[in-house]
Amino acid sequence: MVKKTKLNRFVARILPWRIWVQVGFLFAWLGPFGLRLHNVCGPVFHCYACPLSTFACPIGIMAQFSAIHVFPFLAIGTVLAVGALFGALICGWVCPFGLLQDLGAKVPIKKFSLPLWTGYFRYVVLIGAVFVIPYLFGEGHPLFVCRICPAGALEKAVPDVITQAVTGKEIIWPNAVKISIVVAMIVAMFITIRPWCRVLCPLGAIFGFLNRFSVLSMRLEDHKCTACKRCRTLCAYGGAPDNDPNHHGCIRCLECTRCGPGALGVSTVFEGPAAPERVEEQQEVTN
């Protein structure tokens, strides 16, 4: 078994409650006390146009600042600091848009699997729709990230229409692009697991990239792995944690840590190399 550190014992205890941890964080992002702290960027994907949002969306701020040609120190600093600490753990446990997709995935419909390589599109969205297009064409361009963002469509456009309908005001329908995005997102949420996170999320691209360098990381104890491939069955993303536990496409739901031999676990960079490496080091010293 992987060395049962305090951290891994904690992970094993909390793992069955992941959805409730996500719900707990939702209360922070939805601002139950009507706080609108929009001069602070939250480290999650949550549209600041949402009537209940507490913090500013870092991706929206990066794009808006690119459009006015100003470096977004605050947004990039927040994402870099949080990502370098936790990697994509934020996606799996904290992000409200991830929770929404997880709930959608619970609907018992046959799910289609997306290949892992589709995760590279996230970098295209990050570089193109968040930085290059806003910088070159401003925020009016149809491919500006906020104009194609499903979080904005679901969290702003839909509540607006509902509010207008409930209060008896004239309903102002969102444009065709927004309606198409909402419909496509809802359908995709039911037929595949976390479609936005896997294929298009620019924030997930940053956190996923930082998986390899984060203080908190996944560790595979090679000498304990029996190659039973159970971790691959447990991975809803179709990943291969036994091959690359810190893959950029991993959202760190930590389900793979439930593998039978217990070869996979959570670790920090301060814990040093895994056991066989220590043996090799000792041999090197002896020689």
Place this chain on the structure above:
Amino acid sequence: MAQSRRKTLVSITLVLLGVGLLAYGVAFHVINVHPKEDGAAAIETREPDAVRQASVGGLERDESGSVKQTYTGESPKACAT
């Protein structure tokens, strides 16, 4: 061991870089924002305040390259997007 130490160093450097950027943005970074009225003097705006204005779609870049508010008087409540 060397690889492990290198990874630790990279991780800590990235965290410190992020905290440094965040601290600089909060404490020192100032943006010159011009009010919507033509000819009005630019206001030195701290980045957190600029973030708040950007989050409601309140900032744009004009043809001369300067950052300009998109509204006069009270800021919009939410971004139109």
